[in-house]
Amino acid sequence: xxxxxxxxxxxxxxxxxxxxxxxxxxxxxxxxxxxxxxxxxxxxxxxxxxxxxxxxxxxxxxxxxxxxxxxxxxxxxxxxxxxxxxxxxxxxxxxxxxxxxxxxxxxxxxxxxxxxxxxxxxxxxxxxxxxxxxxxxxxxxxxxxxxxxxxxxxxxxxxxxxxxxxxxxxxxxxxxxxxxxxxxxxxxxxxxxxxxxxxxxxxxxxxxxxxxxxxxxxxxxxxxxxxxxxxxxxxxxxxxxxxxxxxxxxxxxxxxxxxxxxxxxx
Amino acid sequence: xxxxxxxxxxxxxxxxxxxxxxxxxxxxxxxxxxxxxxxxxxxxxxxxxxxxxxxxxxxxxxxxxxxxxxxxxxxxxxxxxxxxxxxxxxxxxxxxxxxxxxxxxxxxxxxxxxxxxxxxxxxxxxxxxxxxxxxxxxxxxxxxxxxxxxxxxxxxxxxxxxxxxxxxxxxxxxxxxxxxxxxxxxxxxxxxxxxxxxxxxxxxxxxxxxxxxxxxxxxxxxxxxxxxxxxxxxxxxxxxxxxxxxxxxxxxxxxxxxxxxxxxxx
Numbered sequence: 421x422x423x424x425x426x427x428x429x430x431x432x433x434x435x436x437x438x439x440x441x442x443x444x445x446x447x448x449x450x451x452x453x454x455x456x457x458x459x460x461x462x463x464x465x466x467x468x469x470x471x472x473x474x475x476x477x478x479x480x481x482x483x484x485x486x487x488x489x490x491x492x493x494x495x496x497x498x499x500x501x502x503x504x505x506x507x508x509x510x511x512x513x514x515x516x517x518x519x520x521x522x523x524x525x526x527x528x529x530x531x532x533x534x535x536x537x538x539x540x541x542x543x544x545x546x547x548x549x550x551x552x553x554x555x556x557x558x559x560x561x562x563x564x565x566x567x568x569x570x571x572x573x574x575x576x577x578x579x580x581x582x583x584x585x586x587x588x589x590x591x592x593x594x595x596x597x598x599x600x601x602x603x604x605x606x607x608x609x610x611x612x613x614x615x616x617x618x619x620x621x622x623x624x625x626x627x628x629x630x631x632x633x634x635x636x637x638x639x640x641x642x643x644x645x646x647x648x649x650x651x652x653x654x655x656x657x658x659x660x661x662x663x664x665x666x667x668x669x670x671x672x673x674x675x676x677x678x679x680x681x682x683x684x685x686x
Numbered sequence: 687x688x689x690x691x692x693x694x695x696x697x698x699x700x701x702x703x704x705x706x707x708x709x710x711x712x713x714x715x716x717x718x719x720x721x722x723x724x725x726x727x728x729x730x731x732x733x734x735x736x737x738x739x740x741x742x743x744x745x746x747x748x749x750x751x752x753x754x755x756x757x758x759x760x761x762x763x764x765x766x767x768x769x770x771x772x773x774x775x776x777x778x779x780x781x782x783x784x785x786x787x788x789x790x791x792x793x794x795x796x797x798x799x800x801x802x803x804x805x806x807x808x809x810x811x812x813x814x815x816x817x818x819x820x821x822x823x824x825x826x827x828x829x830x831x832x833x834x835x836x837x838x839x840x841x842x843x844x845x846x847x848x849x850x851x852x853x854x855x856x857x858x859x860x861x862x863x864x865x866x867x868x869x870x871x872x873x874x875x876x877x878x879x880x881x882x883x884x885x886x887x888x889x890x891x892x893x894x895x896x897x898x899x900x901x902x903x904x905x906x907x908x909x910x911x912x913x914x915x916x917x918x919x920x921x922x923x924x925x926x927x928x929x930x931x932x933x934x935x936x937x938x939x940x941x942x943x944x945x946x947x948x949x950x951x952x
Binding site: 547554560583584585588657661668672679 | 813817820824826850926933934942944945949
């Protein structure tokens with residue numbers, strides 16, 4: 421039986437708190453925290469062995485409890501954490517009571533890999549990042565890269581919003597846009613609300629692998645990303661309406677790509 | 687010169703705080719709070735006269751300051767709020783320092799109106815709600831309805847995520863799914879990850895006005911919504927991936943509709 425960690429001064433708690441508060445620690449330590457039964461289930465199914473389980477003192481729901489047993493059978497150590505302290509770490513208000521410390525897989529940039537890619541340029545919101553990773557994987561785009569100005573892909577919030585998609589994808593962080601052409605044998609398309617061609621009118625862009633480049637909410641794509649783009653496309657939204665949320669824009673572009681690929685082969 | 691509101695016990699502050707904390711007060715009072723220069727600009731452009739301006743004591747940025755002057759010219763009263771108190775009300779961490787108290791427009795359900803509609807069934811997250819209102823308006827869908835189980839469409843967080851789209855749309859709250867057929871002369875389509883037809887393979891669904899019904903993140907569409915659907919469609923996502931975020935799913939369905947409408951008329 422593990423003792424309950426009660427104090428904010430506890431060394432383990434302090435270390436976990438650092439991972440939540442500052443993504444630099446995720447990078448430095450190479451680990452992150454994954455909250456929720458859905459993420460735990462994905463981690464289990466992929467055969468990933470967590471470093472540790474963090475259990476909320478108030479208890480686990482039935483689903484989380486079953487997952488706890490399965491990880492215990494794999495000799496994953498666990499730590500019971502005072503509920504108030506657990507809630508400080510958790511990215512959601514009413515979690516399932518089970519959080520996993522997991523290693524962050526490291527990926528090195530490939531050479532001329534002919535695959536579809538989603539490239540995020542300076543996207544700051546961890547929820548948006550996680551949602552876009554989820555959307556990309558659902559659309560069959562399993563390589564996601566981001567510029568150094570993006571928020572960390574592996575923060576507990578981004579991981580939570582990704583709903584397990586992180587573990588089905590290959591993620592590259594700190595990638596300057598000018599390295600994309602060497603890394604991926606794919607055309608680079610700028611999703612740009614300010615101009616370019618109509619996404620739907622150009623009927624040929626999907627015939628090669630595509631790197632879709634999405635900019636930050638406020639600024640859009642940066643200069644480097646725009647300069648390396650083979651083409652710019654805009655989503656034809658109604659007049660009097662400025663732009664889409666970046667997550668919605670990514671869904672529109674990546675699923676238009678998926679639609680074209682699916683209907684072309686059937 | 688207005689005095690700075692410094693105390694949490696101030697009656698105005700307490701009233702605003704109630705609007706933020708509990709959406710019932712938004713409904714009861716018929717007002718909400720809109721933070722940010724972008725929302726203020728939209729409100730100005732639409733000729734809406736706010737009830738009051740709330741100004742962060744630390745000051746306004748240049749853009750917000752200009753908006754402040756324009757609303758002042760319309761004799762909108764203003765209140766300076768201690769920065770700490772302002773931040774308690776603000777839905778974002780680093781706001782522009784200008785928040786508007788605005789009336790919530792009320793809409794009554796029409797009779798057999800032949801328009802496209804987005805229907806939200808039990809969507810809880812205010813950010814998702816606001817983003818979907820923004821997406822719908824961008825896709826040309828300007829009527830958005832929601833079940834009683836949805837979070838309030840007009841909460842400061844939903845309003846902020848909507849980026850002004852609320853004021854370009856007609857919003858109906860507390861609408862049971864079984865009233866949709868009377869209100870709108872449109873086919874009702876259930877977006878359902880669990881089954882139905884492939885969204886892309888059925889090439890005829892867009893020829894009449896459409897009510898797209900989207901369910902909550904956890905549960906999907908409720909029984910009533912499913913029972914009134916003329917058809918169910920799923921988005922063909924890759925295998926091994928469960929579902930999309932509801933906001934991404936709405937973007938995919940509504941922009942597939944837009945694509946079909948645009949390419950059919952050109």
